Amino acid sequence: MKRKIILIVIAFVMILALTGCGSKKASVNRDTIKANNNSVVLYFSATGTTKKIAKKISEQIDSDIIEIVPKEKYESKDLDYNNDCRANREQKDSKARPEIKNKIDISKYNTIYLGYPIWWGTNPKIILTLLDSYDFTGKTIIPFCTSGGSDIADSVNELRSYNSKLNIRDGKRFSSDASDESIVKFINNNIPEKPKKVVKTMRILINGKGYNVNLENNETAQVFANMLPLKLNMKELNGNEKYADLDKSLPVNSSNPGKIKAGDLYLYGKNTIVIFYKSFDTTYSYTKIGHIGKLPDLGKDDVSVKFKKSE
Numbered sequence: 001m002k003r004k005i006i007l008i009v010i011a012f013v014m015i016l017a018l019t020g021c022g023s024k025k026a027s028v029n030r031d032t033i034k035a036n037n038n039s040v041v042l043y044f045s046a047t048g049t050t051k052k053i054a055k056k057i058s059e060q061i062d063s064d065i066i067e068i069v070p071k072e073k074y075e076s077k078d079l080d081y082n083n084d085c086r087a088n089r090e091q092k093d094s095k096a097r098p099e100i101k102n103k104i105d106i107s108k109y110n111t112i113y114l115g116y117p118i119w120w121g122t123n124p125k126i127i128l129t130l131l132d133s134y135d136f137t138g139k140t141i142i143p144f145c146t147s148g149g150s151d152i153a154d155s156v157n158e159l160r161s162y163n164s165k166l167n168i169r170d171g172k173r174f175s176s177d178a179s180d181e182s183i184v185k186f187i188n189n190n191i192p193e194k195p196k197k198v199v200k201t202m203r204i205l206i207n208g209k210g211y212n213v214n215l216e217n218n219e220t221a222q223v224f225a226n227m228l229p230l231k232l233n234m235k236e237l238n239g240n241e242k243y244a245d246l247d248k249s250l251p252v253n254s255s256n257p258g259k260i261k262a263g264d265l266y267l268y269g270k271n272t273i274v275i276f277y278k279s280f281d282t283t284y285s286y287t288k289i290g291h292i293g294k295l296p297d298l299g300k301d302d303v304s305v306k307f308k309k310s311e
Ligand SMILES: Cc1cc2nc3c(=O)[nH]c(=O)nc-3n(C[C@H](O)[C@H](O)[C@H](O)COP(=O)(O)O)c2cc1C
Pocket: 044, 045, 046, 047, 048, 049, 050, 051, 079, 080, 081, 087, 088, 116, 117, 118, 119, 120, 121, 122, 146, 147, 148, 149, 150, 151, 176
């Protein structure tokens, strides 16, 4: 009998050891998250489920938390999806953009944990209103959702195709009774990357004479700035520009600027760098890289141009 009790105790201790019971719980490395980034949890929640998860994430990472408040509150009749309710009508209407009541300042955050419920397989339309209203350039979005069972993937794909410039991770769906462990795991699997330093200026030497260049805060300018130093022989064209092709392509986000100003530095196509030395109206599309201060008329000849980092 005594031996049997000892064996039961040993078995119990082994089960405890194997299941990890009594060991330290998984935790979030807040210091890494804080050092890498300034994060916020931003969420929409009609009936409080997503709000509960949003709060837990924000507590774990010790971040600010902001609710996306609809101007017109969703009452239970508006969410009665078995009938022709307001939420259903909005989800079916590609142009629906329900108004947001509160002003949301995301400017100081680099990482946004974006939470919402799944409605008809995707994000509620108010999330599109959010994307229309604020500039998410350069920010990392880490999406999370709650749902009756639907996954987050379709909504993330929709957000990606709605705004191709978004830097949005794959994210995760939570059930209403998600465990603290699953939230910790989600956070640890999505540690924000260190923000890259934005390069704001560079120097340009044209036929040996130096000028300052103010760079755009866009991916194209930043990738170009990381290629420096660079020497290009730039050809004359049309009495208003000098151009040269790069060996590699830069990120393109072109549009028609309407007016070209003398000193504008543009990307044409994927890899042609253009310096304009005269102002004029254009019908062509370019991606702006920056502007060269006090650029004179560069004359009829091809020019030798050095692009350097600012000291
Ligand atoms: C209009 C509407 C549509 C919904 N569609 C889905 C769906 O397609 N798939 C799903 O799993 N759950 C769906 N649900 C359930 C919600 O996603 C779920 O209850 C969610 O946790 C609610 O979050 P909230 O309390 O933060 O608003 C829907 C709910 C509503 C109101």
